[in-house]
Amino acid sequence: MQINQHAKLSVAPMMDWTDRHCRFLHRQLSRHGLLYTEMVTAPALVRGGAMHLLDHHEDEHPVALQLGGSDPVELAHAARLGAQAGYDEINLNCGCPSDRVQSGTFGAVLMRDAGVVADCVAAMRTAVDVPVTVKCRIGVDEQDPETVLPEFLARIVAAGCERVTIHARKAWLQGLSPKENRDIPPLDYDLVMRMKGLFPNLHISINGGVETLDQALDLLESGLDGVMIGRAAYHQPTDILAQADRRVFGVGEDSSAEGAVYAMLPYIEAHLSAGGRLHQITRHMLGLFAGRPGARGWRRTLSEGATQPGAGPELVLAALARVTPLEEPAKAV
Incomplete structure (x- = not known):
């Protein structure tokens, strides 16, 4: 392209x-x-x-x-x-x-x-x-x-x-x-x-x-x-x-907020290993679940915890647990 x-x-x-x-x-x-x-x-x-x-x-x-x-x-x-x-x-x-x-x-x-x-x-x-x-x-x-x-x-x-x-x-x-x-x-x-x-x-x-x-x-x-x-x-x-x-582009499949979170985890690990701080990344992730049940808990967990010393991927997963999963579409019988 x-x-x-x-x-x-x-x-x-x-x-x-x-x-x-x-x-x-x-x-x-x-x-x-x-x-x-x-x-x-x-x-x-x-x-x-x-x-x-x-x-x-x-x-x-x-x-x-x-x-x-x-x-x-x-x-x-x-x-x-x-x-x-x-x-x-x-x-x-x-x-x-x-x-x-x-x-x-x-x-x-x-x-x-x-x-x-x-x-x-x-x-x-x-x-x-x-x-x-x-x-x-x-x-x-x-x-x-x-x-x-x-x-x-x-x-x-x-x-x-x-x-x-x-x-x-x-x-x-x-x-x-x-x-x-x-x-x-x-x-x-x-x-x-x-x-x-x-x-x-x-x-x-x-x-x-x-x-x-x-x-x-x-x-x-x-x-x-x-x-x-x-x-x-x-x-x-x-x-x-x-x-x-x-x-827009007519190619590929839809992505998801959850998929993006999991894809970010290795990137976060690499950033922390290089001396970076978690909030430098997670401040951009606060809106991932905008409009979803549990979005406020996601934002609050990251906002309050990501600046703390030692904060890492486990905090991101804890924040993700606050989000209500999307219902799976009913499967045809």
């Missing part, structure tokens, strides 16, 4: 959330959805030598590295490091609205300068053989998305970008916090749909406000090439990912 096919359903890059432990968990639920790293800044890699930020498990593939930056030379260098580390795609962040990102002149503020973004894309494409993609907003602040977005897309397409993920909201860099920017600006799915008509050869994924797998399937059926899901995939990973391989 080509990476553009994997991009039919992806889990959004989310700071402090989609670390390597989170991605390994998500991969136990879906073998085919595309996973993204947290944003890694190009200066951290190139100037800071923080190569540990590129660490990932071979089972995470297909997995994309999201970079933050605005200097074409530095981004090209960082993209090369990412490709050498084995990432299947390099993504440029043009959508994050945080103050820290703005002060570094990258993220959503780049929507104001499509020329710089185009130069960055061109430099990164020259540096690596893997796909270079962009994640953006429909505009920022006082910009008119109807004008800004098509111009932005035209510039990055001319620079060689063949796939883009559009968060279908403006980002207000003045007046709204990063958290408010995820909810308050209204969604404009229709605008993103129109972009697909204007750029038929550009692979366009939509992001923002998608809360269920059914909603993602509806968006795919409407003509979009992909759907990226963020918070819902993190807080209810089983609901979003367990049926994705069958329903």
Whole structure:
């Protein structure tokens, strides 16, 4: 399966959330959805030598590295490091609205300068053989998305970008916090749909406000090439990912939360043996049983126990025992 096919359903890059432990968990639920790293800044890699930020498990593939930056030379260098580390795609962040990102002149503020973004894309494409993609907003602040977005897309397409993920909201860099920017600006799915008509050869994924797998399937059926899901995939990973391989990609069988838990146990053992702590992994597992009887007991057992010295896989199994098993379907006689 080509990476553009994997991009039919992806889990959004989310700071402090989609670390390597989170991605390994998500991969136990879906073998085919595309996973993204947290944003890694190009200066951290190139100037800071923080190569540990590129660490990932071979089972995470297909997995994309999201970079933050605005200097074409530095981004090209960082993209090369990412490709050498084995990432299947390099993504440029043009959508994050945080103050820290703005002060570094990258993220959503780049929507104001499509020329710089185009130069960055061109430099990164020259540096690596893997796909270079962009994640953006429909505009920022006082910009008119109807004008800004098509111009932005035209510039990055001319620079060689063949796939883009559009968060279908403006980002207000003045007046709204990063958290408010995820909810308050209204969604404009229709605008993103129109972009697909204007750029038929550009692979366009939509992001923002998608809360269920059914909603993602509806968006795919409407003509979009992909759907990226963020918070819902993190807080209810089983609901979003367990049926994705069958329903979105047409291959494989459904997975289960219980199966994911058992698959995580050897990974947890290896992490603890390397000096890690249990809560570094289990904090991403709290939503596995969302909506199931016993989910609260699962969460409480892990939340209260995983930070304790010596906590290990036995705590995870104790938490699992708090969850009511699903009823087996009746067998035909």
